[in-house]
Amino acid sequence: MRSGIKQVAEHAGVSIASVSHVINNTRYVSDEVKRKVYQAMEELDYRPNSAARSLRSQKSNTIGLIVPVLPSDTSNFFFMMVAQGIQYTLKQHGYHLLLSNNTTEQIEDEQEQIKLFNSKMIDGLFIASIAEDVSYLTDIVRSNYPVVFIDRKPTGYIGDSVLADGIGGAYEAVQTLIIKGHRRIGMLTGELGITTSNERYEGYKKALADHDIPFDSSIVRIAESKLESGYESVKDLLAEQEITALFIANNVLTMGAMKYMQERRIQIPTELAIIGFDDYDWTQITTPPLSVIRQPSYEIGVKSAEIMLERIENPGSICKEYRLPTALILRGSC
Incomplete structure (x- = not known):
């Protein structure tokens, strides 16, 4: 009862x-x-x-935001930029943002954070869930307020989703390497199971297929999103396989991979061409500066907030998926 x-x-x-x-x-x-x-x-x-x-x-005029932010993860900057875009847009309409970090990446903590938001009488929820299936939201949210998923599109609950075009971004990166003459293009990616990793992996394979290059799983490494994993994965890959180019679909893994290559004095791009994912300040001070796929993080926040405000005013409309384009930033690494 x-x-x-x-x-x-x-x-x-x-x-x-x-x-x-x-x-x-x-x-x-x-x-x-x-x-x-x-x-x-x-x-x-x-x-x-x-x-x-x-x-x-x-109304409480307050909306909650839950993101998976880890102390050691430099890609936290992405979610902070998303939060800035959300907060700026909400403020223009008299709403406040409550931010909660899921530092443990445990689904139980995610659920507890939502329950805490419920006690604050939030009018809506933004969430980048760590889970692929978020059917648990049915019991916790009970359709009392709208939910907008950011950076990923989970299953199990109906809500709007706003994310970057991961497939398109990865496709453009790999196609660029192909146009430059590469056919042995390796890939280093985070663990599959969330939208971002899945779609970048799909974009990589699609670019190869569209240019009649057979997919070779032996030159793909799937690793935990940690600097150490990037270091060890690229070390293993280069020791076992001959590749001329590498697409790295994760910022933290890119850092680890670059650390190994600089220690081994691998000449980039003459020995190995590289394109990473996400554009951070550090990518401009490597030798040479790193070519990357830039995500529209702030714009994702703005778009998410606009959708949330519309959803609050018109709750009966059909939920949609929104994809914002990425951009290829060419520097000296490819």
């Missing part, structure tokens, strides 16, 4: 009227009472009736 406002009041040790005022923001309530009510709502997993809330035109 679902908890109601009476149960919340009893659990918090306050009156039903106080709970109502906290939920509806209809009268001043002390911070201490608010804290007790929000805590009780979280512990009881309580959300007000969405229809009644709509009739009262009651």
Whole structure:
């Protein structure tokens, strides 16, 4: 049986009227009472009736954002740029952004973060889920507010999704290497199972197929997204296989691979041509500067926020997938 406002009041040790005022923001309530009510709502997993809330035109004007940000992951800059785009756009419309980092990359922590957002009465949720299947959202969100997926398109729950064109970006990178005369083009990618890795892998294979180059799994390395993995993977690949070019579909793996190649004094691009994924400041100070696929991170944030605002105003429209184009930045590595 679902908890109601009476149960919340009893659990918090306050009156039903106080709970109502906290939920509806209809009268001043002390911070201490608010804290007790929000805590009780979280512990009881309580959300007000969405229809009644709509009739009262009651909004928190707050939207949550959950991203998988790890302390050691330099690609966190991507999600921070996305967050900036979201926050700037929401601010223009009187909304606030609550940011939560999933530093453990555990699905249980992701679920707990959403429950905490629920207690804050959010009006919507942006999420870059670590899971490929997010059917758990059905029980936690219960369609009480819109969900916009960023940077990936999971299954199991209906929501809008906004992401870069990973297939197109990878395709352009590999095609560029092919046009420059390369046919033995290796690939280093993060673990498959999320949209970003899957699509870059697909783009790599599609470019080869369209230019009549057989796919060779022996020159592909799939690794955990860590600098050490990039280092060891490219070391292993170059020791076992003859390649003239390498496409690296992950920023952290690119860093590890470049570290190994600089230590071994491999001449780039004469011995090995390279194109990486994601454009960060460090890619411009390698020797030579690194050619990369640039993702529209800030623009993804802006687009996501625009979709969220539209979804809040018009909740009945059909959810869609939005893909923003990447850009090939040619420097000296290919």
